[in-house]
Amino acid sequence: MRAVFIFFTLAALYGNASAEQATAIRSSSVLTKPALTAPAVAKLAEGSLIEVISHQGGWSKIKTANGKTGYVRLLNLRPIQNANKSDKLSQLGNVIRTGSTGAVATTGVKGITKEDLANAAPNVHEVAKMERYASSADEAITVAKSVKLTAQPVVYMEAK
Amino acid sequence: MNYRRNILSLLLTCLALQMTSCVTTGSNQALNKTIDQMIPEGGHKQALKGALEATRDWTPEEEHQLGQDMSAILLGASPLVANSEAQQYVNHVGMWLALQTEQPQIPWRFGIIDTPNINAFAAPGGYIFITRGLFLNLSSEAELAGVLGHEISHVLKKHHIQVIKKRGAGDVVFGLLKAKAEKSAQVDMTAINNLTRNLYSAGLDKADEYEADRMGVVLAARAGYSAFGLPAVLQMYAAAPQDASFTLLFATHPAPNDRLNALDQLMSDRFNDLNAGLTKFTRLETMQRKLSYQAPQKPTKNSGSKTKK
Ligand SMILES: [Zn+2]
Numbered sequence: 001m002r003a004v005f006i007f008f009t010l011a012a013l014y015g016n017a018s019a020e021q022a023t024a025i026r027s028s029s030v031l032t033k034p035a036l037t038a039p040a041v042a043k044l045a046e047g048s049l050i051e052v053i054s055h056q057g058g059w060s061k062i063k064t065a066n067g068k069t070g071y072v073r074l075l076n077l078r079p080i081q082n083a084n085k086s087d088k089l090s091q092l093g094n095v096i097r098t099g100s101t102g103a104v105a106t107t108g109v110k111g112i113t114k115e116d117l118a119n120a121a122p123n124v125h126e127v128a129k130m131e132r133y134a135s136s137a138d139e140a141i142t143v144a145k146s147v148k149l150t151a152q153p154v155v156y157m158e159a160k
Numbered sequence: 161m162n163y164r165r166n167i168l169s170l171l172l173t174c175l176a177l178q179m180t181s182c183v184t185t186g187s188n189q190a191l192n193k194t195i196d197q198m199i200p201e202g203g204h205k206q207a208l209k210g211a212l213e214a215t216r217d218w219t220p221e222e223e224h225q226l227g228q229d230m231s232a233i234l235l236g237a238s239p240l241v242a243n244s245e246a247q248q249y250v251n252h253v254g255m256w257l258a259l260q261t262e263q264p265q266i267p268w269r270f271g272i273i274d275t276p277n278i279n280a281f282a283a284p285g286g287y288i289f290i291t292r293g294l295f296l297n298l299s300s301e302a303e304l305a306g307v308l309g310h311e312i313s314h315v316l317k318k319h320h321i322q323v324i325k326k327r328g329a330g331d332v333v334f335g336l337l338k339a340k341a342e343k344s345a346q347v348d349m350t351a352i353n354n355l356t357r358n359l360y361s362a363g364l365d366k367a368d369e370y371e372a373d374r375m376g377v378v379l380a381a382r383a384g385y386s387a388f389g390l391p392a393v394l395q396m397y398a399a400a401p402q403d404a405s406f407t408l409l410f411a412t413h414p415a416p417n418d419r420l421n422a423l424d425q426l427m428s429d430r431f432n433d434l435n436a437g438l439t440k441f442t443r444l445e446t447m448q449r450k451l452s453y454q455a456p457q458k459p460t461k462n463s464g465s466k467t468k469k
Binding site: 020021022025034035036052054055056057058059060073074075077078079080081082083109110111112113114116117118119120121122123124126127129130131132133134135136137139140141143144147148149150151152153154155156157159160 | 228229231232233234235236237238239240244247248251252254255256258259260264267268269270271273274275276277279287291299300302349353357360361370371374375377378381382383384385386387388391392395396398399400401402404407408411416417420421422423424425426427428430431433434435436437438439440441443
């Protein structure tokens with residue numbers, strides 16, 4: 001029963017992508033479509049608070065304070081830390097960690113925190129397992145082709 | 161006696177100089193020959209040669225061995241997700257990315273670690289990990305590519321080994337790896353294990369994280385994905401609540417908005433086509449459903465069945 005509860009709680013945490021708030025770090029046009037040539041539905045002043053709906057390539061779909069929906073450059077926005085989602089997950093983590101609920105401990109939900117690392121004994125068996133899942137170069141190329149990914153010439157960026 | 165000590169200090173000075181400049185194997189051989197000629201057999205000679213060897217670049221095999229040992233600690237904290245389809249999927253995406261790098265020949269291995277904590281890790285010699293928590297929070301394969309590209313860059317730039325050397329532990333680690341390779345009796349790995357625990361808790365140099373961001377964006381774009389996958393992940397981090405699942409990630413990396421600012425500066429005049437690399441396939445979502453916490457895994461069901469997307 002408790003295991004089921006845990007799964008539903010985790011599902012709820014991961015299932016609902018709660019709305020993300022962000023500020024515009026520079027004045028930006030809110031465009032009707034994710035295209036530089038698309039008409040603007042609104043203009044964001046630097047520092048405007050907006051709601052992020054989703055991301056698509058270099059664009060963020062947003063909703064302005066006035067309720068207008070459109071697209072702005074993703075890197076024109078800086079999110080504000082979400083205060084709404086409490087730390088349900090950490091509470092959950094504690095439940096699992098302390099083992100205060102016996103059934104839960106058997107679900108095998110583990111963490112990689114500083115404490116987990118400090119207590120970790122080397123598991124060479126798991127490392128060896130990785131060989132089973134490895135992909136050859138040929139296999140990776142075939143799979144990439146099957147979803148129409150093609151390599152592009154892009155040079156590294158130097159730090160400014 | 162005095163004469164010998166002078167020679168020794170002279171050689172040590174040479175060594176010190178060599179350590180600061182970039183040592184090539186050729187000059188090491190020359191120095192080794194000098195040691196052979198000038199120092200009689202004994203402890204000094206061995207110590208000198210050992211110290212000299214530790215300054216050379218580590219071989220791919222040595223890096224791989226260290227990566228194995230370090231990965232064993234990560235997987236000791238949380239094991240791999242028991243789903244071969246999802247594991248193979250990240251290996252396909254990861255290897256495709258690795259093929260766009262200057263070192264495709266490294267034995268690249270990718271794995272999803274079974275923990276809701278949100279993070280990704282790398283270990284020397286080609287080991288790359290993403291947690292189940294982060295995997296489930298990604299919105300597109302371009303984001304996965306950005307995350308894996310960042311980790312691949314840590315391996316390419318040998319960031320972990322640099323930190324180890326900077327902390328003065330290079331000689332010890334090197335010695336243990338050599339001993340292990342030569343299978344000389346039982347090698348006590350406590351030092352490497354402790355160093356690993358410490359390294360993943362404290363993180364890499366902040367400058368190395370920014371470098372991995374810069375390279376990760378490019379590797380994703382080279383592989384045909386949108387370059388904005390990693391920035392989108394950083395946006396997700398920046399919006400994340402104070403939550404224990406992010407604690408280690410935030411403790412070991414610069415603030416997400418600082419990372420976004422750094423990328424913003426560089427990407428603004430480089431990736432002008434904001435729609436480049438938009439993918440239409442949904443295989444990430446398929447794999448996310450398999451690993452969703454909603455449905456407890458039944459290991460035998462579904463696994464092995466090929467999902468066409
Ligand atoms: Zn990193």
